Amino acid sequence: MAITRRNFLRRSAITAVGLSFASPLLQTSAFGSLRQGRGGSKLNLSNKVIVAVNLFGGNDGMNTVIPLNQYARYYQLRPTIHIPTDRALVLQNAPDYAFNPGMTALHALYGQGKVAVINGVGAPPDAYGLFDHEASQYMFQSSDITGSASATVPSGWIGRYLDHVQEGIVTAGVNLGGGELLLRGIDREALSIGSIDQFQVQPGFDGEARKAAYNDIMAIPAAAGGVAERNRMLRESAIEQSAIVRERTAGYEPSVEYPADNYLGDSLRQCTQLLTADLGVRALAVGYDGYDTHASQEDGRNDTQLGYHSVLMRDVSDAIGAFQADLVGHGIAQDVILLVFSEFGRRPEENNDAGTDHGYGSVGFVVGETVHGGVYGEYPNLNEDRLVLDGNVDVTTDFRSVYSEVLAEFIGTDPVPVLGGTFPALGFL
Numbered sequence: 001m002a003i004t005r006r007n008f009l010r011r012s013a014i015t016a017v018g019l020s021f022a023s024p025l026l027q028t029s030a031f032g033s034l035r036q037g038r039g040g041s042k043l044n045l046s047n048k049v050i051v052a053v054n055l056f057g058g059n060d061g062m063n064t065v066i067p068l069n070q071y072a073r074y075y076q077l078r079p080t081i082h083i084p085t086d087r088a089l090v091l092q093n094a095p096d097y098a099f100n101p102g103m104t105a106l107h108a109l110y111g112q113g114k115v116a117v118i119n120g121v122g123a124p125p126d127a128y129g130l131f132d133h134e135a136s137q138y139m140f141q142s143s144d145i146t147g148s149a150s151a152t153v154p155s156g157w158i159g160r161y162l163d164h165v166q167e168g169i170v171t172a173g174v175n176l177g178g179g180e181l182l183l184r185g186i187d188r189e190a191l192s193i194g195s196i197d198q199f200q201v202q203p204g205f206d207g208e209a210r211k212a213a214y215n216d217i218m219a220i221p222a223a224a225g226g227v228a229e230r231n232r233m234l235r236e237s238a239i240e241q242s243a244i245v246r247e248r249t250a251g252y253e254p255s256v257e258y259p260a261d262n263y264l265g266d267s268l269r270q271c272t273q274l275l276t277a278d279l280g281v282r283a284l285a286v287g288y289d290g291y292d293t294h295a296s297q298e299d300g301r302n303d304t305q306l307g308y309h310s311v312l313m314r315d316v317s318d319a320i321g322a323f324q325a326d327l328v329g330h331g332i333a334q335d336v337i338l339l340v341f342s343e344f345g346r347r348p349e350e351n352n353d354a355g356t357d358h359g360y361g362s363v364g365f366v367v368g369e370t371v372h373g374g375v376y377g378e379y380p381n382l383n384e385d386r387l388v389l390d391g392n393v394d395v396t397t398d399f400r401s402v403y404s405e406v407l408a409e410f411i412g413t414d415p416v417p418v419l420g421g422t423f424p425a426l427g428f429l
Helices: 005-011 068-077 104-111 133-142 157-162 207-218 227-249 263-276 308-329 399-411
Strands: 049-055 065-067 089-091 094-099 115-122 173-176 283-288 336-342 362-367 374-376
Touching (some): 049 399, 068 094, 173 263, 308 336
Parallel strands (some): 049 283
Antiparallel strands (some): 336 362
């Protein structure tokens, strides 16, 4: 069964709005400190913004980026669900690889030099919880491969960076369904909202009575420093921030048309809406699910129609294409970088249900005006003697290398305190 965004959020206890303020409950010693200056003052590192796109379920990297230079072996492994060569979108200046036929918008951005394809992305083989959805999501969001912080309150790699950024009008990290952990820091929590329009007290037909009752509840005194007092503070901050966000974003008009009936496109449109409001947001996370393709992976495909997984990739590609164009239209594209990742890849060989099971290495993307477009990292070898971990494609690029380069070259900060180590640069920035 595919993991859904709703189920993942429920299991991760990300159902309430989290607000940003210093909290003694968030403690960890797994990572260092970015603090500089006397008294640990916050850093105004830059106005750069990271947008993370989380493909929940484990995206099939082999049918996302097709290895044309290993096509015979690829076809042998996937006689039913392979992408035909006449429909694959060959990459400019990289004819060994092609995009899924649904990815026309991302293919166009690649041709403009705005997309870095990161081959063989994944965690090292000794990492905690390989092939498990929640454990792997934990790794990709926190950058902790040991699982050592799972018994306490963990933090995310972007959140640890945001801990040291001077806040603006609202909290620096906003989660629109891509993973609250990703943006949660040691000192601060992320703001999690379903949508900008719904980020307020939701009245029913008896709206005024509900608001009055809510205010009465908020006025009940609680012990200082206790959980009840902390929750009261969060709710007060939520009301204040919701009013500011809705007021400052009310005048936004998209500069392009976003794809209709596209959940990710709507999420990315709201990211642009928040960024054009100049609220001090420095990172956002969005998500899209359906990638746990154990059966009927290319169901519905014919000579003219895309199959199921290809439709998913089309939705992602169209959403990113519109988002990038909207950023350009509003004059802020230079300050935004977008990362696309999933918790793991799929096995190279299709199963008896015309699908693919949980795998290991996959593919990632980095998109932006400042990206050096191209293909980075070694595409995993599909030969039987080069498969690992009981027949899986190998990981050739540690996912933390991608994070490290974004922090060092795009943000302009030392990635070691954030990630807890040094990782090889790939050169896409």
